Amino acid sequence: MTIDPNQFRDIDPGKRVLMGPGPSDVSARVLQALAAPCIGHLDPYFLEAMNQTQQLLRYLFQTENALTIPVSGTGSAGMETCFVNLVEPGDEVVVCVNGVFGTRMADIVGRLGGRLTRVDAPWGRAIDPQDVRQAIDGRNPKVLAVVHAETSTGVCQPLEDLAAVAKEAGALLLVDTVTSLGGMEVAVDRLGIDAVYSGTQKCLSCPPGLSPVSLSPAALEKLERRKTPVVSWYLDMGMVAQYWGSQRKYHHTAPINMVYALREALRMIAEEGLEARFARHQLNHRALVAGVEAMGLAMLVPEPERLPMLNAVCIPDGADDAKVRDALLRGFGIEIGGGLGDLAGKVWRVGIMGEASCRRNVVLFLATLETILKTQGVAVKPGATEAAANVYDDA
Amino acid sequence: MTIDPNQFRDIDPGKRVLMGPGPSDVSARVLQALAAPCIGHLDPYFLEAMNQTQQLLRYLFQTENALTIPVSGTGSAGMETCFVNLVEPGDEVVVCVNGVFGTRMADIVGRLGGRLTRVDAPWGRAIDPQDVRQAIDGRNPKVLAVVHAETSTGVCQPLEDLAAVAKEAGALLLVDTVTSLGGMEVAVDRLGIDAVYSGTQKCLSCPPGLSPVSLSPAALEKLERRKTPVVSWYLDMGMVAQYWGSQRKYHHTAPINMVYALREALRMIAEEGLEARFARHQLNHRALVAGVEAMGLAMLVPEPERLPMLNAVCIPDGADDAKVRDALLRGFGIEIGGGLGDLAGKVWRVGIMGEASCRRNVVLFLATLETILKTQGVAVKPGATEAAANVYDDA
Numbered sequence: 001m002t003i004d005p006n007q008f009r010d011i012d013p014g015k016r017v018l019m020g021p022g023p024s025d026v027s028a029r030v031l032q033a034l035a036a037p038c039i040g041h042l043d044p045y046f047l048e049a050m051n052q053t054q055q056l057l058r059y060l061f062q063t064e065n066a067l068t069i070p071v072s073g074t075g076s077a078g079m080e081t082c083f084v085n086l087v088e089p090g091d092e093v094v095v096c097v098n099g100v101f102g103t104r105m106a107d108i109v110g111r112l113g114g115r116l117t118r119v120d121a122p123w124g125r126a127i128d129p130q131d132v133r134q135a136i137d138g139r140n141p142k143v144l145a146v147v148h149a150e151t152s153t154g155v156c157q158p159l160e161d162l163a164a165v166a167k168e169a170g171a172l173l174l175v176d177t178v179t180s181l182g183g184m185e186v187a188v189d190r191l192g193i194d195a196v197y198s199g200t201q202k203c204l205s206c207p208p209g210l211s212p213v214s215l216s217p218a219a220l221e222k223l224e225r226r227k228t229p230v231v232s233w234y235l236d237m238g239m240v241a242q243y244w245g246s247q248r249k250y251h252h253t254a255p256i257n258m259v260y261a262l263r264e265a266l267r268m269i270a271e272e273g274l275e276a277r278f279a280r281h282q283l284n285h286r287a288l289v290a291g292v293e294a295m296g297l298a299m300l301v302p303e304p305e306r307l308p309m310l311n312a313v314c315i316p317d318g319a320d321d322a323k324v325r326d327a328l329l330r331g332f333g334i335e336i337g338g339g340l341g342d343l344a345g346k347v348w349r350v351g352i353m354g355e356a357s358c359r360r361n362v363v364l365f366l367a368t369l370e371t372i373l374k375t376q377g378v379a380v381k382p383g384a385t386e387a388a389a390n391v392y393d394d395a
Numbered sequence: 396m397t398i399d400p401n402q403f404r405d406i407d408p409g410k411r412v413l414m415g416p417g418p419s420d421v422s423a424r425v426l427q428a429l430a431a432p433c434i435g436h437l438d439p440y441f442l443e444a445m446n447q448t449q450q451l452l453r454y455l456f457q458t459e460n461a462l463t464i465p466v467s468g469t470g471s472a473g474m475e476t477c478f479v480n481l482v483e484p485g486d487e488v489v490v491c492v493n494g495v496f497g498t499r500m501a502d503i504v505g506r507l508g509g510r511l512t513r514v515d516a517p518w519g520r521a522i523d524p525q526d527v528r529q530a531i532d533g534r535n536p537k538v539l540a541v542v543h544a545e546t547s548t549g550v551c552q553p554l555e556d557l558a559a560v561a562k563e564a565g566a567l568l569l570v571d572t573v574t575s576l577g578g579m580e581v582a583v584d585r586l587g588i589d590a591v592y593s594g595t596q597k598c599l600s601c602p603p604g605l606s607p608v609s610l611s612p613a614a615l616e617k618l619e620r621r622k623t624p625v626v627s628w629y630l631d632m633g634m635v636a637q638y639w640g641s642q643r644k645y646h647h648t649a650p651i652n653m654v655y656a657l658r659e660a661l662r663m664i665a666e667e668g669l670e671a672r673f674a675r676h677q678l679n680h681r682a683l684v685a686g687v688e689a690m691g692l693a694m695l696v697p698e699p700e701r702l703p704m705l706n707a708v709c710i711p712d713g714a715d716d717a718k719v720r721d722a723l724l725r726g727f728g729i730e731i732g733g734g735l736g737d738l739a740g741k742v743w744r745v746g747i748m749g750e751a752s753c754r755r756n757v758v759l760f761l762a763t764l765e766t767i768l769k770t771q772g773v774a775v776k777p778g779a780t781e782a783a784a785n786v787y788d789d790a
Contacts, residue, residue, distance in 0.1 A: 003454040005665035008447055011428040011655045013440045018433070023651060026433040033406040034652060035430035038413070038421040038602045040730045045408045052403055059398040072604070073468045073629060076647035080629045108628045201648055207433045209467070209604055209650035231626050233503045234468060234475045250735070252471035253596055255604035256418060257429060258653070260406045270400035335435045340645070 016329075017356070019365055020337035021151045021310060022179070023201035023208050024353035026261075030206055033264035034257050041254045049263055050244060050254070056266035060181065060274070061196060061214050063188035067237065069244045070210040070262055072255050075178040075199025078211030080108060081235040082174050082195040083145075085215070085223050089113030092141040094171065096120075096127040096162075100152035100340045101176055105145050112231065117141065123342055124153045124312070126305045129161035136169050142222070143195075144171040149180035151202075152340045154301050154312035154349065156180070163191045172219055178202060181212065182269055183281040183309040183353055194219040200258075203281070203309055205354030206265035209258045213237075265354075281308040283395050284357045287388040288350065291366035294387035295373075295380045300347050309357065312339075312347040319378045321345050327372045334368060362388055411724075412751070414760055415732035416546045416705060417574070418596035418603050419748035421660075425601055428659035429652050436649045444658055445639060445649070451661035455576060455669070456591060456609050458583035462632065464639045465605040465657055467650050470573040470594030473606030475503060476630040477569050477590040478540075480610070480618050484508030487536040489566065491515075491522040491557075495547035495735045496571055500540050507626065512536065518737055519548045519707070521700045524556035531564045537617070538590075539566040544575035546597075547735045549696050549707035549744065551575070558586045567614055573597060576607065577664055578676040578704040578748055589614040595653075598676070598704055600749030601660035604653045608632075660749075676703040678790050679752045682783040683745065686761035689782035690768075690775045695742050704752065707734075707742040714773045716740050722767045729763060757783055 018025045039046055057068045071081050083105070087093055093114040095106045098121040109116045119135045121127045127146065136144075144166040148157050159175065166173040172194040177186045182203030188196055194216040201208035215223070215237060223230075223238060230236040234252065242249040269277060285308035289299060292313050300312035315321055321338055325348070328334040337349035352361060366384040373380045413420045434441055452463045466476050478500070482488055488509040490501045493516040504511045514530045516522045522541065531539075539561040543552050554570065561568040567589035572581045577598030583591055589611040596603035610618070610632060618625075618633060625631040629647065637644040664672060680703035684694060687708050695707035710716055716733060720743070723729040732744035747756060761779040768775045 001454055001457050003451065003665050005662060008451075008658075008662045008665070011431045011444070011659060013432055013434045013438070013444075015432060016434050016438070018435060020435055022648060023433050023435065031430040031432070031652075035426040036406045037408055037410060037426070038418050038596070039408045039411050040413060040415055040418065041603070043408070043411070043724070043730065049406070049408075056398065056403075059396055062396050073472065074647050074650060077468065077629050080627060084627075104628065111624050111626050111628060199648070201433070201651075207650065207652040208436070208648040209653055229506050231506050232475060232479075233499065233506060234472050252469050253417060253594070253603040255469060255602065255653075256596075257426075257602040258604055258650075263403075264406060267400060267403045270398050270403070329438070335438065 015333055017334045017361060017364065019351050019356055019361060020335045021349045021351050022199065022353065024205050024351060025355040026205055026207055027268065027355050029268060030261050030264045034207065034261035036257065036260050038256050041256060042248060042250070046256060047248065049259060053259055053263045053266065054244065056263065056270060057212050060266060060269060061186055061188045062190065063214050065188065065214045065216055067220060067241050068214040069240070070259060071213045071235065072252065073211055074208050075197065075211050077235065078197030078199065078213050079105065079176060080232070081213050081237065082197050083108045083112060084232045084235055085230055085237045086143055086172060086174065086195055086219060087112045087114045088226055088228050090115060091143065092117065092139055093143045093145065094119060094132065094136060094141045096132065096146040098125060098127055098153065098155060099123050099147065099150035101147045101150060124155060124300045126155055126157050129165055132162060132165050136165065141169055141171040143174050144169065145174040147176040148186065149177065149307050149310065151179045151310055152343065154307050154310045155305050156307045159191050167192060172222060179307065179310055182277065184278050188214055200262055200265065203354045204265045204269070206261050209255060210262050281352070281357050284352045284359065284362050285309070285311065287362045287391040288352060290391045291362065291384040291388040295370060295384045309351060309353045311350040313350055314347055315345065316378055319373060320376065323376060324372055328368060332368050334365060359392060410728055412729045412756060412759065414746050414751055414756060415730045416744045416746050417594065417748065419600050419746060420750040421600055421602055422663065422750050424663060425656050425659045429602065429656035431652065431655050433651050436651060437643060441651060442643065444654060448654055448658045448661065449639065451658065451665060452607050455661060455664060456581055456583045457585065458609050460583065460609045460611055462615060462636050463609040464635070465654065466608045466630065467647065468606055469603050470592065470606050472630065473592030473594065473608050474500065474571060475627070476608050476632065477592050478503045478507060479627045479630055480625055480632045481538055481567060481569065481590055481614060482507045482509045483621055483623050485510060486538065487512065487534055488538045488540065489514060489527065489531060489536045491527065491541040493520060493522055493548065493550060494518050494542065494545035496542045496545060519550060519695045521550055521552050524560055527557060527560050531560065536564055536566045538569050539564065540569040542571040543581065544572065544702050544705065546574045546705055547738065549702050549705045550700050551702045554586050562587060567617060574702065574705055577672065579673050583609055595657055595660065598749045599660045599664070601656050604650060605657050676747070676752050679747045679754065679757050680704070680706065682757045682786040683747060685786045686757065686779040686783040690765060690779045704746060704748045706745040708745055709742055710740065711773055714768060715771065718771060719767055723763060727763050729760060754787060
């Protein structure tokens with residue numbers, strides 16, 4: 001077998017405006033850190049960079065958890081890490097399902113031989129804590145799992161009440177914060193979250209490839225008391241912790257350059273400050289919604305349950321989902337997401353995450369969508385960008 | 396919880412010469428590709444980059460296997476991918492163990508509930524195919540697993556005879572090529588390998604973070620006929636294949652920038668050509684060994700079983716393992732590896748992989764090691780660099 005190397009050109013993707021469900025726009029600073037020279041995974045310089053990354057992650061998660069690390073895979077690897085370490089065959093696990101990612105959690109529990117109890121809510125609505133309380137009644141669940149920010153629907157799940165339910169039941173609280181972390185508060189210690197994971201490519205504005213994970217002392221105790229080995233060697237936190245901890249025992253080669261990039265993205269978050277960052281995401285969300293609604297389009301999720309960083313906009317009658325997204329991407333380099341599962345063809349998912357959460361993107365998106373819909377013969381009301389501008393002026 | 400962002404500085408690891416067991420030196424071209432703008436994982440430009448990456452990987456593996464992709468994790472994730480997809484609880488699996496990575500394979504088989512048969516050889520020696528044939532006798536193994544290039548010892552495992560044994564037994568042949576791929580021939584189709592994985596940070600000279608994996612049609616058939624679900628959702632090749640194949644069905648967000656980097660590293664391999672690349676690794680290996688032996692030091696592995704890219708050098712009497720490696724790293728920025736497991740304190744592992752496999756590094760290492768050993772009071776013979784030079788002159 002031979003190959004002609006001249007058929008391949010330099011990587012040159014051009015410039016996009018990433019307003020889909022992730023990845024989000026990555027800053028020049030993070031890309032520059034990513035491209036720093038690769039060094040050994042036991043090099044003293046890298047070990048110090050690991051320590052700093054952990055310190056910055058603890059700040060972002062608002063936790064003192066010692067085991068707070070980036071897992072060497074994307075957000076889904078973080079999900080798998082939490083379940084595979086905390087669930088043994090036969091363990092009762094309650095999973096809240098109101099979108100793709102809750103469904104994925106339930107799938108994983110089944111693969112691990114856990115005894116699954118599902119608590120469902122309609123896609124586009126939050127889980128009712130009373131439903132969870134009822135489902136648990138008479139059971140003894142080891143884990144209660146919930147998605148904080150359902151990327152498939154744009155629903156924000158309030159965690160306070162569920163944390164109380166988990167505590168009452170003596171269950172570990174496992175939370176997916178892939179899309180929320182870095183864009184809204186994820187107060188791990190205050191809420192009493194025991195296992196939490198995220199992704200780098202959403203509100204952290206780092207390329208995809210790592211999954212920040214944090215486990216509480218109670219979660220580590222469950223891990224230590226397991227009767228069966230963790231079925232995944234790669235994600236076995238008992239072993240991975242010995243590399244990230246003071247022992248520095250080799251487990252697998254860390255993704256060096258991705259850790260550089262994550263450290264830089266986290267440093268930028270620390271420079272901005274969590275409160276300012278969350279307020280920025282909230283403001284740009286409110287401006288986007290004002291513009292969308294001024295156009296006459298509807299949001300999928302009722303107002304109190306909306307995420308700031310992921311906005312599910314109902315596709316208006318007469319609009320062709322794929323044709324509109326294609327016009328945005330090919331004509332303007334703007335990426336938004338389509339619907340997943342039951343919501344395919346029904347919603348657009350507009351992300352304003354991390355670096356991409358800015359006034360310029362909001363106005364650009366509104367103006368571009370308005371133009372494209374008009375061009376494609378879909379009736380929209382005027383005044384979208386003005387409505388957004390008013391939100392900014394009032395802020 | 397607050398944090399002072401001013402305590403963190405720009406990433407600036409300085410320049411190393413990476414001559415350990417990996418990562419190896421990464422070229423400026425690959426780092427530049429890594430830092431290209433991040434785009435969406437369903438963006439037409441990225442989909443085309445994925446196709447090209449697969450095409451280049453097939454060339455490198457010398458295979459027509461459709462399912463030839465980079466798994467979203469490091470080399471160990473590739474190992475786990477192959478076992479978790481091909482081994483069901485109760486399956487008989489034969490694992491050849493002559494170092495750390497064979498031991499890891501055996502560990503994984505146990506976690507998956509496979510019935511393990513180990514075939515051992517001393518660390519530093521290849522597995523005898525006759526031992527495998529004997530161990531299989533009377534059994535019906537589903538998988539025969541072996542490490543092509545044992546990174547912990549520097550042993551090269553000849554694959555021809557083992558491939559014949561696997562064929563006789565009707566077992567799938569599963570091969571670890573983490574350290575060999577890109578530095579010596581890995582002829583997947585010619586040898587009849589059914590499942591193979593590698594890492595990006597060895598002879599591909601790309602940062603760590605992806606694991607090239609290829610599965611044969613027979614392996615896919617075993618996967619399709621499973622009676623139990625693949626225990627890992629993240630590494631379930633039936634689902635991952637639907638994203639890398641023509642369906643483009645979302646599974647998990649691909650590590651976009653790492654795929655850029657891998658594509659560039661593979662493109663550089665295609666430009667050099669496999670034969671020239673393998674000859675380069677062989678030549679630099681011979682020069683290194685000539686220099687090491689001229690110094691009076693011994694190689695761990697007998698000559699016919701040595702890997703070209705990973706050289707285990709016995710630590711001479713009187714030398715302090717850590718002190719010598721520290722002097723190399725702190726004084727000269729040269730990284731080499733220590734021994735693992737039973738070989739800790741007994742060998743140095745000198746990698747000459749990918750970009751790092753060059754005449755300059757060989758001579759630099761020999762001259763530096765000679766100086767350091769002398770400075771630390773260890774008697775070495777003169778003439779190491781001259782011995783290496785003679786090998787180059789004769790080539």
